[in-house]
Amino acid sequence: MKALTWHGRGDIRCETVPDPEIKDGRDAIIRVTSCAICGSDLHLYGGFVPRMESGDILGHECMGEVVEVGRDNKKLKPGDRVIVPFTICCGACRYCQAGQWSLCETTNPNASEQAQSLGYPTAGMFGYSHLTGGYSGGQAEYLRVPFADVGPLKVPAGVPDDQLLFLSDILPTGYMAAENCDIQPGNIIVVFGCGPVGLFAIMSAFLLGAERVIAIDAVPERLALARKLGAETIDDGEEEVQERILQLTRGLGPDAVIEAVGMESHGQQTMMQKAASFVASHTASVERPFALNAAILACRPGTVLSVPGVYMGSVPVAFGALMNKGLILRTGQTHMLRYMKPLLDRIERGELDPSVIITHRLASLDDGPEMYDTFRDKKDGCIKVVMRPHG
Structure with missing residues (x-):
């Protein structure tokens, strides 16, 4: 599959990488229909975030269609349309149970390393360095979603991606x-x-x-x-x-x-x-x-x-x-699962039109590296870039 990958400060590439695979029974694989470049991604692009590794797949704002689920995932099925929150939450730890989803103490496999700088670990995140788990991100044609029976929000078929995508983060x-x-x-x-x-x-x-x-x-x-x-x-x-x-x-x-x-x-x-x-x-x-x-x-x-x-x-x-x-x-990082469904309801009632901030749309990932420059430098009136990995 194609994906946007990090290779050092100022070096983002569109490359062919292996397709993701189910690794745990609670996983799901989604076919990414829309993804975006976030302002937080520019911190990675600028080299300000530690523990990035060459070849890391970027992106934490994405949505798509479920194509495969693990054997233990009873929430999702192939064909479901979902928003994927940028934080990864287990649903069972004391923080998830308290609704402090971004502080999940289970989903960061590099928790001990992160705790050296924060004192305690917080939730794993997609595409945001090995300090937050080293998870591949969603600026790609496909994405593996761990703990997919907790985080992803199923969304209706009749609402365009542009209205829904930003429920993933911003x-x-x-x-x-x-x-x-x-x-x-x-x-x-x-x-x-x-x-x-x-x-x-x-x-x-x-x-x-x-x-x-x-x-x-x-x-x-x-x-x-x-x-x-x-x-x-x-x-x-x-x-x-x-x-x-x-x-x-x-x-x-x-x-x-x-x-x-x-x-x-x-x-x-x-x-x-x-x-x-x-x-x-x-x-x-x-x-x-x-x-x-x-x-x-x-x-x-x-x-x-x-x-x-x-x-x-x-x-x-x-x-x-x-x-x-x-x-x-x-x-603090956003407690995503507290807000996604209520904001979806507001969008469906016509109280919000998130698409108004989109200024640039790409029909593939090929021009993604160039758009990082455009977004960072605020060229061409750029406020928000949305990419369709499959056209």
Whole structure:
């Protein structure tokens, strides 16, 4: 089969690799009908995530049709159409039983290695380094899904892939980010980053009752789409962000802030200095928390900072501002199984149209490596890339 594989920093290839096979009775094999490039994949492309190995198959946003199931899998059958969540969950450990699905303590075969950096292991993930299990990803024609009697969500035949694909990751991620804000009717929410997760956080904030959303980015196409979704926007390449937030909120500040950028952010150095004067002396980290520190500064005292943006290691954080303002920090990988079905219901009722963020569609995986460059560099108005491995 064809798949997109990692061979080092900046080196993604479309190669022919062996087809996946059933390895456990709970497994399933799916024929991937749609997959996407996620902003988190760019961290792999940039070489910022440890324990990638040459030839690893990428991708954690995918859906498809079941073609084979293991003997112990009573949930799925060939022909079922499914969304595959990016986290892999056993359904039986204490975290799965508590609904904290992304913290599953069973599904990462490299748990002891991951625990060396985190203290404890978390769930295995598709296509995201050997620290999270070394599982092959879904930017491929076929995918082996472990614990397939727990994670995959069966979906109706009549809804197009474009409406459903993002249930695999970024739609629930944006929704959980907004839910973490404890939004009340009339609230003002600030969202840093208008990439796909930020855009879904904007949609979700309005769904949850926000009166206003103020969205911050520097890419014209992203800002335009945020405005189309109802947000007011700030161009952080042209405006002083904190000053503008205070103007738009009549000096009161927002009711909560979402940081949807993550570890490779760019930002105004003056904002960084205001947020944390010590940051400049800690630049050895590969992670650039410009957006995180700007988000901490933007929070008014006593409010929530919700962080769906991905970080892998230590970062120089404006902790003094966070602590002295009494902020509530909420973050974590998304508890996918908590959100997939309710959001599917919203899509079927016409309350959500996730497809609006798609700007580029590929009828094969052949041009996938080139699209990594296009997505990373935000060329050609690129906001989201969707690929059809079988055309």
